[in-house]
Amino acid sequence: MNAARQAQLRERLETLREELLAEGRMAIPPARSDAVSQPDEDEAPLTEMTQSIASNRNRERSERLEQIAEALALLAEDPEDFESCEGCGENIGRRRLELMPWVRLCVACQEKIERDGHVPGSRRNLTDYR
Template sequence: MEEEELQALREKLLARRRELLTQGDLSVDPNRPTPVEHADEDEQPLNEMNQVIASKRNRARVDELRKIEAALQRMAADPEEFGLCLDCDEPIPVRRLELMPWATLCVPCQTKRSGPRRDGRRRHLRDFDD
């Protein structure tokens, strides 16, 4: 991958990471008690729901941060290999990397990995025909 493109993606990753980290509630406020996961008392279901939503959002954010860190590490460790599809070794299109700089697969390989469901269904239909 071109040094310039790599640099642009690295900046994108760093900016996104900064954004995720400054969104707030990732770090634990030391003045607040740790929320209890299993409160036996029947208290404020709405509050509980909000906590679940918040923790789901946090999980998605932590997940993305992890992908960003991994991408930055790959970039640092092996800049020449960065942007190559893990499955077919073809360069992942820059347009895809601009949207998802942490992508490790090209679109066809990604689809191949996540799409065996339809085949099973088709087989079932054919069985039915016979």
């Protein structure tokens, strides 16, 4: 990987990190406004859904920030391996890295993991809902 490509990827990762940090954490609304009141029966499902959405967004944001930090570290330590898939060793693909510079797997290896392995949050069988 040449120096210009390294600089381009580093800049993209740093921009993504700054955008995520600028967004900040999503506030999770409390179920009740005070400790004495009972939650409104009509409002409770909406509050639970809002809490779940905020919690998921915060978790995904934290995971993405961690992935970006790992990608920046790899780019600094071993730029020649940065474009190599951790699964098969082939090049990840220029366009894929431009869109998601934190990824560590090529499309084929990512598809294999999603098809063969369990990806958190995915449900493929009726028995997954038990």
